[in-house]
């Protein structure tokens with residue numbers, strides 16, 4: 465039989481579980497202690513977990529579904545998307561090693577690299593967000609042990625050439641870990657492109673309802689899988705059965721939500737591009753955007769997340785725009801059903817390489833509302849922006 469589509473696979477795995485009359489969904493089994501029938505079988509994990517830390521039914525089913533989605537031999541769960549990035553680094557790096565990553569990497573990941581790993585003798589080199597493959601490889605030293613890829617990058621959405629980078633890394637014995645949260649394991653499959661470890665914040669699209677935090681780590685190679693498992697065991701990481709159950713429930717409808725939100729995001733992005741207050745929209749699926757060419761070559765979809773570079777402005781005009789909106793919530797994170805907006809210019813200051821963006825940077829997450837309503841809401845925001853800019857021009861400070 466040909467490979468079933470993702471939509472079908474994510475649902476078929478629910479109907480093919482087990483024998484006999486049974487509910488479609490696994491039970492929520494809350495457990496620290498698991499009881500055995502006899503002393504000899506207490507250490508036998510084949511019939512199920514020996515202890516609650518090993519994860520009960522929903523976690524096991526979620527892991528299997530995520531491994532299938534990612535084309536992995538193993539998928540592990542950790543308590544947040546951030547932990548999905550930090551655990552493989554802890555598992556694979558040793559003092560004296562160096563990491564190379566983008567200057568536009570997710571902020572808390574950067575903090576982990578520069579605070580936690582640096583204090584343990586593991587240095588990071590940051591390449592400019594728009595560096596070419598050659599420029600990235602030129603940063604490697606004999607100590608470079610791992611390339612951490614986040615593509616598209618946070619806030620400015622640059623895309624790197626993953627197949628070219630992984631081929632070069634393999635030739636040099638450098639490991640690759642990719643934060644693939646934007647593609648949600650759907651629009652891009654890192655392991656198929658030579659990446660050693662694919663991670664995603666399940667918090668975002670897989671869970672999809674802004675009600676839990678979780679990360680997934682997908683691996684093909686058995687040695688790497690063992691190292692990741694040991695790090696998780698050694699740290700004592702665990703996800704709750706309730707969260708695993710909710711994430712599994714979200715995962716069943718992931719492709720529908722993801723693709724629908726992308727359609728709306730494209731409408732919103734196309735409209736924003738025509739507005740005089742907007743200088744540029746950073747959204748790889750949008751023709752002409754940063755990252756569009758590589759996105760077209762490598763991706764089969766995209767997250768409904770975009771950077772909006774305004775024409776000039778300042779903190780006050782950005783806040784006026786945000787404050788005038790009623791459908792876009794002001795909140796961090798993305799991938800849920802609801803639209804969100806954040807002001808991101810202050811975060812650009814963390815970067816080593818100065819940003820070329822002249823105007824204020826906003827980030828929009830487009831949810832599952834009607835895009836026509838979202839556009840009408842943004843119109844109100846742009847009006848508030850314009851009103852404040854005009855009054856600033858008339859009464860300069």
Ligand SMILES: Cc1ncc(COP(=O)(O)O)c(C=O)c1O
Pocket residue numbers: 544545546547570614618643645646665666667668677678679797798
């Ligand atoms: C690219 C990326 N990776 C990882 C994370 C972390 O996910 P979590 O919020 O589950 O820790 C985020 C969260 O915003 C993110 O944007």
